[in-house]
Amino acid sequence: MFRHQKELQFEVKVERPDPLFARQVQEVLGGQFGEMTVMMQYLFQGFNCRGEEKYKDMLMDIGTEEIGHVEMLCALISQLMDGASPEDQEAAAKDPVTAAIMGGINPQHLLVSGLGGLPTNSNGVPWNGNYIVASGNLLADMRSNLHAESQGRLQVARLYHMTKDEGVRATLRKMLARDRYHQYQWMAAIQELEEKNGVVVPATFPGEAEMEAQPEAYKFWDLSEGNESSEGLWATGSAQDGSGDFVYVADPVPQGQVYKPEIPPTNIHHDLDAVKVPLKK
Structure with a gap:
């Protein structure tokens, strides 16, 4: 009330x-x-x-x-x-x-x-x-x-x-x-x-559940020109929960594949296959 x-x-x-x-x-x-x-x-x-x-x-x-x-x-x-x-x-x-x-x-x-x-x-x-x-x-x-x-x-x-x-x-x-x-x-x-x-949201999804992805929780990827970002605590310090130390990655490289999507069906009308449908007389 x-x-x-x-x-x-x-x-x-x-x-x-x-x-x-x-x-x-x-x-x-x-x-x-x-x-x-x-x-x-x-x-x-x-x-x-x-x-x-x-x-x-x-x-x-x-x-x-x-x-x-x-x-x-x-x-x-x-x-x-x-x-x-x-x-x-x-x-x-x-x-x-x-x-x-x-x-x-x-x-x-x-x-x-x-x-x-x-x-x-x-x-x-x-x-x-x-x-x-x-x-x-x-x-x-x-x-x-x-x-x-x-x-x-x-x-x-x-x-x-x-x-x-x-x-x-x-x-x-x-x-x-x-x-x-x-x-x-x-x-x-x-x-x-x-x-x-703890400091990470949500606390009910612990870092251990990330398994093989766990190292990615501490890497700073330098993805812009210049390296001034390496001077911050986010790149040189430790995680606030004490679970690991940050790592500065000066020249990161992609870790995934080149994605090539499937061409959709013609009736979706993307016109990706450049097939011209003739008009019926």
């Missing part, structure tokens, strides 16, 4: 209208790494969680917080649009550099949402459920969550430097702080799960 509370998690109060910035904020609302994505990702992971109750409870806690962040961003976008007439919005887009980069204001804020937030990114592309990851494997999902929070915080930080509105910045600072905590949180969960089950 969910219950809505009227107060926002943190204060949202802008100093002046800025329709162009409202369009930019749409990215962290309905973009690939926006608040709608992490909201749905954490909630679906929580809904489907079959592991220890503490993981489900944590996922539901953070997923529900992200619902509040979606509401905050909608409030932020609305305030950035408030008091800005269509004429004012056109004037704000007269700077040719801004207009060229941003394409002006988002017309959907006028035509579709009535000066409110939208479930779209900054270019008006609708939010997509394929953005979320909810695999049922806790370690795989927690790593995906860390990635999502890393990308999301990066985008909010970039937005922070795109405005001088101190009210907007105050809101973004709170969101940046929460995104920082969420990175800590997922790193702590990842560490705990790795200590339980």
Whole structure:
């Protein structure tokens, strides 16, 4: 059960209208790494969680917080649009550099949402459920969550430097702080799960089951020009689970055969055999 509370998690109060910035904020609302994505990702992971109750409870806690962040961003976008007439919005887009980069204001804020937030990114592309990851494997999902929070915080930080509105910045600072905590949180969960089950996903498919392929688990293949990649721990160190040492392969050669596919039947219409079928009179 969910219950809505009227107060926002943190204060949202802008100093002046800025329709162009409202369009930019749409990215962290309905973009690939926006608040709608992490909201749905954490909630679906929580809904489907079959592991220890503490993981489900944590996922539901953070997923529900992200619902509040979606509401905050909608409030932020609305305030950035408030008091800005269509004429004012056109004037704000007269700077040719801004207009060229941003394409002006988002017309959907006028035509579709009535000066409110939208479930779209900054270019008006609708939010997509394929953005979320909810695999049922806790370690795989927690790593995906860390990635999502890393990308999301990066985008909010970039937005922070795109405005001088101190009210907007105050809101973004709170969101940046929460995104920082969420990175800590997922790193702590990842560490705990790795200590339980090992660092490789899925733990239920052990390396020993790979049999003759086991040596391939430690080789770094240099497949691009230059050999700078040989200097990294991925080429010179040891596997994180202590099961073996990495090997740098400077000049790898193919180990498979030249594949020659069979020509398909004529009725598949690939026209590979170049046989022309005469027309009947």
